[in-house]
Structures are given as C-alpha cells and as structure tokens.
Amino acid sequence: MTEQRIRREAVSEQLFTLLRDRILSGDLAAGVPLTAERELAAEFGVNRHAVREAVKRLQQARLVEVSHGGRTMVLDWQRTAGLDLALQLAHTERLSTSYDLRRDVLEMRASIGADAARLCAARCPDRTAAEIVSAAAAYINTGPDLTDLAAADVTWWRLIVEGSGNIAYLLAFNSLVGEGFTAGEVPTELRATELLDVAGHMKLAALIASRDEQGAEAAARALLARSVPVTPHTREPEGGTP
CATH class of the missing domain: 1.20.120.530 (GntR ligand-binding domain-like)
Incomplete structure (x- = not known):
C-alpha cells in the first residue's frame, strides 16, 4: 500500500489526477481492469464517492471504459483520448521525456x-x-x-x-x-x-x-x-x- 494520502480539499480531483498519471505513464496498462473501487478508497484514504467521481472523470476523458457489469477497463489513451488531453499531458512530468x-x-x-x-x-x-x-x-x-x-x-x-x-x-x-x-x-x-x-x-x-x-x-x-x-x-x- 502506498504511503501517499490525499488532501481533503478537492479529493476527487486529486484522485483523478493520480489515476490519470498512472494511465498515461503506463503504470496502469491498456486492457487491464482499473484497481477496484474499494481498494482505491483504502489505498488513498478516501470515501468511495470520491473514487466514483474520479472514475467518472476518467471515463469522460476516454481513459477508461465502464462496462455494464461494473468492471472498469483501462483504455489505450493514444487511440481514444482527445485534444483536451494535451493540456494534461503538458503537466505530466513522467511523460516529458517520452513526447516532445x-x-x-x-x-x-x-x-x-x-x-x-x-x-x-x-x-x-x-x-x-x-x-x-x-x-x-x-x-x-x-x-x-x-x-x-x-x-x-x-x-x-x-x-x-x-x-x-x-x-x-x-x-x-x-x-x-x-x-x-x-x-x-x-x-x-x-x-x-x-x-x-x-x-x-x-x-x-x-x-x-x-x-x-x-x-x-x-x-x-x-x-x-x-x-x-x-x-x-x-x-x-x-x-x-x-
């Protein structure tokens, strides 16, 4: 379990950023299930509502796909995300050496x-x-x-x-x-x-x-x-x- 904890202000926004960076950096690879909601809540010390809000934002950014059965799969962002992601890429330090x-x-x-x-x-x-x-x-x-x-x-x-x-x-x-x-x-x-x-x-x-x-x-x-x-x-x- 990570030692990192989320600040209580804008909890879902911070969690979205952390999960987004894991996806963009490849720590969460395309085609694998996103970490379960309960596990994410425990890892970051947040409630499950914050996790749902963060996952909703990931879905809107076309970084994950939520199936009817409840499983959330990580997508290949280079094939699914839009131009708006460039704003986020610009501030993702771990990708700075991979993309000019x-x-x-x-x-x-x-x-x-x-x-x-x-x-x-x-x-x-x-x-x-x-x-x-x-x-x-x-x-x-x-x-x-x-x-x-x-x-x-x-x-x-x-x-x-x-x-x-x-x-x-x-x-x-x-x-x-x-x-x-x-x-x-x-x-x-x-x-x-x-x-x-x-x-x-x-x-x-x-x-x-x-x-x-x-x-x-x-x-x-x-x-x-x-x-x-x-x-x-x-x-x-x-x-x-x-």
Whole structure:
C-alpha cells in the first residue's frame, strides 16, 4: 500500500489526477481492469464517492471504459483520448521525456494555420479581408517588445481563423492560444523569428486579400514553421532494418 494520502480539499480531483498519471505513464496498462473501487478508497484514504467521481472523470476523458457489469477497463489513451488531453499531458512530468509535446503542438499549429489561411482566402467576406490587411499594417507599429507582438499576432490570426469559416479550426485555435496550453507556454523568445517577420505577416495578408489560396497557404506555413523546433530526421540504414 502506498504511503501517499490525499488532501481533503478537492479529493476527487486529486484522485483523478493520480489515476490519470498512472494511465498515461503506463503504470496502469491498456486492457487491464482499473484497481477496484474499494481498494482505491483504502489505498488513498478516501470515501468511495470520491473514487466514483474520479472514475467518472476518467471515463469522460476516454481513459477508461465502464462496462455494464461494473468492471472498469483501462483504455489505450493514444487511440481514444482527445485534444483536451494535451493540456494534461503538458503537466505530466513522467511523460516529458517520452513526447516532445511543445514541438508536436507547434507543428499542429502550423498545419492548421496554413489551411485556415487557404480557406480564409477562399471564403472570407471582403470586409474581413480588409480587416486582416489593416491588422497586418498595424502590426508594423507594434513592438519591439515580443510580448506585445505575440498579443497582436494572436489578434491577427484570430481574424484569419474566423475568416476560414471552419468552426473546428476556431475551437482548436482557442485551445492553442489559451492560458496553460503548451503552445501558449512557449517563451516568446523562441518565437522571435516568426514574430519579428513583419514582411511575412504583410505578405500573407495581401495574399488573402487577393484571394490567392495556394499562395496564402504556403506563406502561412512558412511563417508559422519559423517557430517549430528542428529535430533530427531519423533514417533507416540502407538495406532495411537489420
């Protein structure tokens, strides 16, 4: 039995976090039953109501599946969980060496931003296109403080993503720029090359206004890729895997 005990405040929330981390780290492997309710209550010194609430949250996060017979099975979270789990992965220390979440999120940001720019060029009203150009022009006079540039950049990109007319992209954007998400925690210094590329912002705005879909996509990808960390490319040796 573990020596760890739960603080009495937000008991079910703390228990959820502990069980979630066991699942994400592999201590509770996919396909095995979750520790029985009675055993969890005894291990952590909590009542069974707190355990049920924690398990309910695990189920909502698609980390476990509760069968009609009462057995709770651990799921393969890489196949069942959603984007909201990225928020939790960012704060799970034992996974920090297994996943480069900062890189992965910034790559996703570049991909979504590039396609959103393409769609914006194709779909946005003329009024929105004019606002994007105006916001890019105002960007020239922002800074040189990187924090101010980052705030102006978010405002400008929001116009583009809203102009794409894709609600899924907009909700993903809200998560990406939300407080506490990995992309939002990237120090602005690491995004300096992107943020200081005023010409890139102006070029993208002009391409959207001219309705150049492919040009806007390429320009957006080039701009956002400036913030994606470069990682070595792993290649198999010639002749295949020995």
